[in-house]
Amino acid sequence: MYNGSYHKYTKHFSGFTLVELMVVISIISLLMSIMLPGLGQAREVARRLVCASNMRSLNLGWIMYSHENDDSIVSANTQLNDGSLKIDYHWVSDGRLEIGNIVGGTEKAIIEGALARYLDEATETYKCKSDKTEMVRSYSISNTMNGYDCGCKNNCPTPYGDAISIRHPASSLVFIDADSNWQIDERAWIAEGFCPMNWDKKVWNVKGENNITARHLDGCNMSYADGHVGSHRWRDNRTIELANWNFSYNDTKNNKDLDYLIKIMEGPMDR
Numbered sequence: 001m002y003n004g005s006y007h008k009y010t011k012h013f014s015g016f017t018l019v020e021l022m023v024v025i026s027i028i029s030l031l032m033s034i035m036l037p038g039l040g041q042a043r044e045v046a047r048r049l050v051c052a053s054n055m056r057s058l059n060l061g062w063i064m065y066s067h068e069n070d071d072s073i074v075s076a077n078t079q080l081n082d083g084s085l086k087i088d089y090h091w092v093s094d095g096r097l098e099i100g101n102i103v104g105g106t107e108k109a110i111i112e113g114a115l116a117r118y119l120d121e122a123t124e125t126y127k128c129k130s131d132k133t134e135m136v137r138s139y140s141i142s143n144t145m146n147g148y149d150c151g152c153k154n155n156c157p158t159p160y161g162d163a164i165s166i167r168h169p170a171s172s173l174v175f176i177d178a179d180s181n182w183q184i185d186e187r188a189w190i191a192e193g194f195c196p197m198n199w200d201k202k203v204w205n206v207k208g209e210n211n212i213t214a215r216h217l218d219g220c221n222m223s224y225a226d227g228h229v230g231s232h233r234w235r236d237n238r239t240i241e242l243a244n245w246n247f248s249y250n251d252t253k254n255n256k257d258l259d260y261l262i263k264i265m266e267g268p269m270d271r
Contacts, residue, residue: 041217047129048216051138052229054125055175058139059223061118062091062174066163073163074114076141076193077148078104081112091115091141092126097191097209105189107136128177130215140178140194140210144267145225147193155200157267159193165268169225173264177220181208181245197262203252204242212261214243224264232260 065074078094080103081087092113094104103109107123110116119125128138141147147159166172173194180188191209198205206212213220218240219233234240239257241248252258 044130044217048221048231051128051130051177051216052221052231054128055139055221055223056227056229057119057122057125058115058175059227059229061115062141063163063227064118065114071162071164073146073160074141075147076143076145076159078109078189078191081114089114089146092137094189094191097188104191105135105137109189110136128215128221131179133179135180135189137190138177138179139175140190141175142173142265143193143195144172144265145174145193147195156195157199157265160268163225166225167268170228171264172225172266173222173261174225175221175223177213177215177222179211179213179215179243181211195265197258199262202258202262204258206242206247211245212239212243214240222264 062074066072072089074091075089077090078092079090080095081090081093090113092109092115094109095101097104103112110123110126111121116123123136126137126139127135131138144157144159146161149156149159160166160172163169176194178190178194180190188209194210196204196206196210196212214234216231217233219231220243221229222232223229234243234257236255236257238251238255
């Protein structure tokens with residue numbers, strides 16, 4: 001019969017002390033604070049790439065439209081396409097921005113647009129992954145690409161009507177990340193051609209339904225008439241503030257971002 005002391009053959013385990021647990025938790029919290037911003041930035045880079053892919057598909061459809069229509073380019077405007085009147089050249093078919101319009105800002109407006117058939121009516125192509133609003137569309141076409149010729153009021157450039165007249169396609173804006181101010185109107189959508197500046201005074205002229213964005217790491221994606229897509233980061237903090245709907249930042253003196261947009265949105269008479 002065994003008469004030895006039991007404790008001699010028993011292993012005794014001690015747990016963490018409260019101080020040790022607090023040290024471990026502090027280290028884990030520190031590591032998370034270091035890693036999370038990097039992970040968030042990586043996710044946004046991925047979203048930016050998906051957005052660029054969307055824009056590349058849209059731009060390809062834009063080019064295919066011109067090939068099938070004797071070099072005429074699709075309208076940058078967002079009015080209704082009416083088959084009975086043989087109107088089928090607006091890239092999306094939202095109609096006028098007015099009360100009672102049940103088509104504007106819906107997938108129906110996208111599907112009935114002139115570009116939808118070139119994208120197999122894939123409505124998700126029109127939506128940026130970084131766009132947190134309920135809008136179905138996140139992009140706009142430069143007004144200089146067959147948009148409204150608003151004449152002399154703001155000294156706007158005459159829009160291009162066909163692809164062959166675009167003399168510098170590699171530096172001529174087509175699609176761009178855009179925004180509509182849902183803080184003002186929850187039923188709003190991105191209307192008409194993209195034109196966020198007053199050409200006569202060379203200042204920002206942001207409207208509630210058409211604004212620049214800074215959703216991609218303080219920048220946005222842009223596509224050009226030669227088919228390439230690039231990511232542009234705004235260089236002026238005032239531009240980023242304006243993209244976030246801070247209208248007090250309309251001081252445009254020495255704003256390189258505004259100068260760049262004006263350059264890539266020049267019309268045929270300016271080049």
